Amino acid sequence: MTAIGVAFRSRTEIAPSRGVLLAGLAAAAAVLYLVFQGTSPLEHRDDAPLFLTLNGVRDWVDANRTVNPIFLYVLGPIRTGIEWLDDALTFAFAHVNWLTLTAIAGALGLALVTWRTALLVVGSLLVIGLFGLWTETTQTLVLIGNAVALSLLLGIPLGVLAGRSDRFYRAVTPVLDFMQIMPTFAYLAPLTLIFLIGPPAAVIATLIYAMPPAIRITALGIRGVPATTVEAATSLGATDRQVLRKVQLPMARGTIGLAVNQTIMMALSIIVVAALINAPGLGESIIVAIEKLKVGAAVQAGIAIVLLATILDRLTASASGSGDSRIGRKPRSPARRRTILLASAGIALAGVIAGTVLGATAAFPSDWSISFTRPIDDITRWIEINFNPVTDAVKNAVSAWLLDPLQTVLTTAPWWLVVAAAAGIAAIVSGRRAALTVAASLVLIVLLQVWQHAMETLTMVIVAVALTMVVGITLGVWGARSRIVSGILRPINDAAQTLPSFVYLVPAVALFGATRFTAILAAVIYAAPAVIRLVEDGVRGVSPTAIEAATAAGASGMQTIFKVQLPMARRSILVAVNQGVVLVLAMVVIGGLVGAQALGFDVVSGFSQHSFFGRGMAAAIGIVLLGVMLDRITQGAGQRRPIRGVVGRLGVGLNTNRGIREAA
Amino acid sequence: MNLNRDLPRRLAGVAGAVGLILSACSGTPAASSGAASAAATASSPGASASTAAAASHAPCGTVNLAVNPWVGYEANAAVVGYVLQHELGCTVVKKNIDEQTSWQGFPTGEVDAILENWGHDDLVKKYITTDKTAQDAGLTGNEGVIGWFIPKFFADANPDILTAKTDPKILNKYADQFKTSESGGKGQILDGDPSFVTQDQAMINGFGLNFKVVYSGSEAASNKAIQSAIDQKKPILAYYYTPNWFSSKVDLVHIEFPPYTPGCDKDSTKIACDYPPYHLNKIVSTKFATGGSPAYDVIKNFKWTNEDQDAVAADITDGGMSDDAAAKKWLDANPDKWKAWLPNG
16 A cells, blocks of 8 residues: 555545635735734844854863863764774775676675666676776765664664654654754764764764664554554564564564665765765765866766665665565576576676786776766856856746745744744644644744744745645656656656755856755755655556546546646645655755855855854754744645655655655 | 954865875985986085985874865865875875864864965964964965956946946946846845855945845855856856966956055954955964974975966866876976975984
8 A cells, every 4th residue: 555545545624614714814914914014023143142152162162072071981982983984894995806896796786686787786886987986986885884884773773662662753753853854064063073074974974864764764664563463473472572573573674674775875865965074985076076167077976876876776675675676576486596696606706706816906997987077068068158048037037026025025024923824824734733833943943043044045945845846746747647758757856866966056056146046946956856756656546437537527638637636646745745845955055055045055154164153053953943844834734644754754765656655 | 353264165175085195205206216316406405405304304104184175275285295295205194174174173183284274363363372272384375365356348348347446336336237136136246155254245334335245155156157157248246366276267357445454354344445465374283283293394384376376276177187197297397396395404
């Protein structure tokens, strides 16, 4: 059963008065706005007292790092331990030559999945080598290898605990929400303050981001074991421990495999940000290329990341028995299995011998190379120069007609009116509890003294989510109605989700300037794939009989879409809105790098400028609060919590579809 | 001065593989072979002392160089790193981090030296004056200029804008042309990365200009926005600076304001003068300076010109050379310059 199916069935009648209530609220807010506009402005001040206090905290850490026992006996050893792990893995990779590594990866593909996957793995690795990015790729593997290992070591036990204890689950959920909404950029500054620069801080930054899905999905897997099965085991006299080891863990194996897979994907998705604190690897290649405005080199490194993601995804997804490739495939017969294992072992051994005999170097030979950087550079320059007049006009129109008016309203409305209106919407859409959370979040933003910038960021987020939904619904519906379109969209979605946004920021600036619009565009590209998939899934889930009935009644294609498919897929569209909000927020800080100003810029400057540390921290928490607020408003309209835990947070990897299917 | 004198930016790291490159004093461009020494001795007396020193000085050990994310800095690090590694046999570890983080690395020993520092009065006060964990290691010889720049075609068409040196308000005449979707009806001055030294808002206040500061957020975004404006022949007013690897690709003109005089920037919210000239310098950790490493002497002695830096930076960016290759090219062409950096005695 799909998540969407569950959601769809559990959808009860919406009170017809909901629309009326919202309209009434809008009217009341409009009147109050006109009366009180500009009366209690909370203008931004760079020297707000709270920011200075936070600067003080930072100075204290700086001054006490070498004397405080917590640093000496807790944080110091953690850092040393991770450094040791990093050294060990680096050493290992430095002593395996490229030929051996490729052969082993190929053998894994053959043993775990199919010969086709093996070919894909070997081919991808060779392309990476030919791109001249072999060393960087192994550095990236060291970083995510460490981060993923630690994430799973901590995350799976916590997930099992959360799966077995409701109280722990409830306690841990808001923490996980926080970890995932908090922009990675925002904790780089405090992390380097505590763990200094270099691999340990990068590993921990990655861990913070990649561990939550490990916990969530593991918990979900444990919870997914039917209660009757557990009862049966208990009634047969199994102890608690036995239930866990013999029943729950084995039955949740596939889902835990998905947790491993998702953790890897999440870790890969932040390697570019990790490069900002001196983590070497492919992320650094991209950052370096961008700094020199070399789009071609950045694209090539981006493709290497996509290839690496594909390799790891295929290997781990299949290893966990949850891969697409296993679906509908007959189990191998024991004899065939033996043959395949033998063949794999043979390939691996041949690789080891060949690598040793030929004296292959650890790195890929540098005189074999291919490069697309030139043509890519030329094409992007041509697009930049020739498309600019059109793109500039689009940017100006969206800014003048959408962004500016909305921003003016949100920043000139008295803060209490915004709080009341948002809480009102939440109350109508998601219930009283959500309204309380929403109001509390906004009041905290007021107290953080980042109100004006928060409203500017909120404007961008609202416009970005709206555009994402337009793109997502259009393409999603189209994909659901046409196999060809769906087939074309899939790889594009995969690439858009895995390709680091840094790669396309430079041409985006050339086309749209250093503006809010550029930030919005980057957010739409990042968020749309997940939305397209959710909408496509939802529309496809509409029962064929309903469509047949509509067609039989003489409905045209458009009428079928608007009167049958969209309304019936409404639930999944609302889920997609919630998902879109979370993903768009993740891009707010990146937007700060291309002219978006507001909270994103504050976070960026807090990271790079000593005296803005406090403002940056306040802005980072402000982004989390905006995230909580928007999440609570949209979540009530979307699906129920446990499912949301997975669907709502996993849109980053290659597997959104499978994630949803598996989780449900 | 209460401004944060720091220009550079974060958005990037530098040079590919940050390897721990171990190297003995062999096969280096000069110094190590007897013939090369003799030749050097003949041509430059200074070089003979340094060549002897290279053989006799204390072992170098590991040197941690911060590499801040702009190409000019990368050029400094390339050349100094190459000399340290090949002349003194140091293990050079380059760390691609921003300025802020670099200073943070002094007390912990994560960073030994910063090779191009743009002011940073607040950090100087904290780490050098108060904590004494870092110290000034002298000027790099590079002179930094920060200011407001416009495309040359615009200056040619509107030459009176350059009278801002005596009449800053002339800019208001053009505010309308510098308006963008982000500047709320005023003229836009495009600032760069948040960690750049900026007094632009204070200058707007001080001169009474009808302009708004808009931050591009990164050096890359600024460079691209400027290039794009020039492509489209659109006016743009931008915060810019030299030395800057990109300045050879965009034809910009510096709008000068009434020149800086000491104290004219006393009120950090209202400044009616231009940026001061920047004498870029090097900063090292106290531990490193007093630890007896010969590498410290090289870093202290390191000095070159804007042209030198631009040449190496251009080889790295446009020439597509590796840091080491670009460094070697410059070192081979300028032996008397770098030999003067080597420790004597």
